[in-house]
Amino acid sequence: MNAPVRIDEVVPKARANDTAAPATMVLTVAVRLQPTRQQHRDLERVSEQQRILYNAALEERIECYRKTGKTLNDIAQSKSLTIIRADDPAFAGVQRRIQRATLIRLQRAFQAFFRRAKAGAGAQSGFPRFKGREHWDGFGFDAPLQIAFDGRRLRFAGVHGGIRVSRHDASRLPQPLVAGAGGNWKGIHFKRTRTGWAATFQVEVPIAAGRGGMGRGAVGVDWGTSVLAALSTGQIEDNPRPREAASRELRRRERKLARAQRGSKRRMKARRRKQAVEAAIANRRRNRLDKLSKMLVTNYRTVAIEDIAVKNMMGAERPGEDLPEHVKRRRNREALDAAPYKLRQMLAYKATLNRADLILVDPKNTTHECFWCGLPHFKELADAEHVCTTPGLYFGKRAPRKVNAARVILKRALASAPAPERASKALSGIAKGPDDTAGRGRAGGGKPPNGGSALRRPGNTSGRRKAAADGSRSG
Ligand SMILES: [Zn+2]
Structure with a gap:
């Protein structure tokens, strides 16, 4: 991740009866995190728990469908979550909003699947999968209410202390967010990257009042x-065709990965090398x-x-x-x-x-x-x-x-x-x-x-x- 702040996606904010310019738009901005060892372990633990929850919820949906022919939704599963939390202190120790976000993630995966199925894709295409460790990237909050950010550190229950945000990345966050003006960030997702942890904020930013660019014509x-x-x-x-330029190197590393034995250390290493390219x-x-x-x-x-x-x-x-x-x-x-x-x-x-x-x-x-x-x-x-x-x-x-x-x-x-x-x-x-x-x-x-x-x-x-x-x- 050598280019830390990224604006990946835009959701122009539509207002009712709005023919005038939307005054704001929502951007997704990524920052690198610098967790301590303890915090790193905490993040891993929360993330792993979400993976297990996701897989369990998926299994519950499949079972329910087999037995009753009905499809569970995230609201129904949220009730099961209450029971699990009462039973298991490990689950109770992580914020409910994180777990809700995981259930919503599964819900979205199903919605996408149904949408595609309706559009005529094959019966099994895109059915939500059980997630292995290598295919699980992190967790989010369904609303950023119980998470605090002062411009330097992120704090939430379940993680020791405040997680430091890279100073360089923090300086490039939209200003109102740094100022902690409240209410202008809509969501956050913690993501394990190739090199560590990152957080992506969904931030509402104002659109320049005048023209931002100097362009004419x-x-x-x-x-x-x-x-x-x-x-x-x-x-x-x-x-520039970067993939073509790096294709020999990429092929070489893919071959190495294919040769390595499944589950071995060598294979993990080979995969990381390929991912780096x-x-x-x-x-x-x-x-x-x-x-x-x-x-x-x-x-x-x-x-x-x-x-x-x-x-x-x-x-x-x-x-x-x-x-x-x-x-x-x-x-x-x-x-x-x-x-x-x-x-x-x-x-x-x-x-x-x-x-x-x-x-x-x-x-x-x-x-x-x-x-x-x-x-x-x-x-x-x-x-x-x-x-x-x-x-x-x-x-x-x-x-x-x-x-x-x-x-x-x-x-x-x-x-x-x-x-x-x-x-x-x-x-x-x-x-x-x-x-x-x-x-x-x-x-x-x-x-x-x-x-x-x-x-x-x-x-x-x-x-x-x-x-x-x-x-x-x-x-
Ligand atoms: Zn002509």
Whole structure:
């Protein structure tokens, strides 16, 4: 864990009748813990107890279903918990809120299973599993009421003393949390990591009142595998493919792990070594996406990307493509390396935090459509260049294929956001300029911070319509 504070996930906080901007959003922020030996043992003990509870509750559900055909829920199991706690001092010694959180975790696993089963997945797919030690990562509180945090130390019943939070990580926590203003953190989870213990806070943070970024104008982004991203400005971000870079080392360590005898010390060691490589890969990938998404939302006011469902992103084919198997396989591997879903997620919350707009556009044919003339010019996979072949004004204009796609994406986004002046300004910059060095799509600024989440799909733009129209007049 060399990059301690991570914002993993965002839950934009929706309010009733809310067309204005949500004033806050919930982020998940991780900090490293520095437990004493005693505390380390305490954490392990609480965690292990939760694992046993989870497995027991799972067994109880399965048994109950076998005997009665009925499904238990976490409320019913909470009653059993009361009985266990009365019986067993070890259980009574750990906070009930921790145990409740464990039961809720099982409940969520079942909910996810039922959801998938309904959606038509196989009968057994995703059925909650009994958790072995290697597959249990920690515990949480179902509400952070009985846990105290003064900015340096975390205290709760069942653990001796206060657990120290890494000073460096603590300094990077959102301010109100450090100040102990109360009520702005919603949850906490204690997690065993590769190197020790960490805590992840769910913190409610305010969204900047003005624009966080200094960005102007709009940019289209074509996410890809051969390159990580191409921008409508002509800028190309290459794909470092950390997994590919580390693949030899990874394979070597996987082989070692496979050879080691189950349950042996050597095997445990081999597993740790393999996990270390995987963690390094994940870190490198995340850093890259972090920087890219941050750059986009701070340099531009509007960012447009394709609206591709996660599943399709993972799949190799774009609409309108028919690829041979081996190309699909390679593309899938590369796509995983580019972690598209992560990029989109990061863009979504960073756009919200910085009050930039993220517009999702229809991905159909973005590769083949010509930015200049609007007609499709079909390309082979090998064609790296886009050339306009329609006789007339744009005949012979060329751009890298990805850059053309990014521009088509931008064009669609701006067409969907009815701010005609802004749109034409941004696009004319690209159309008039020399081929691919052109297109610094700068549009007039002065748009007031608009409402709603930053994540938008065309067609749901009523809030933005007004703000954008106001902006283009003043800009
Ligand atoms: Zn053309």
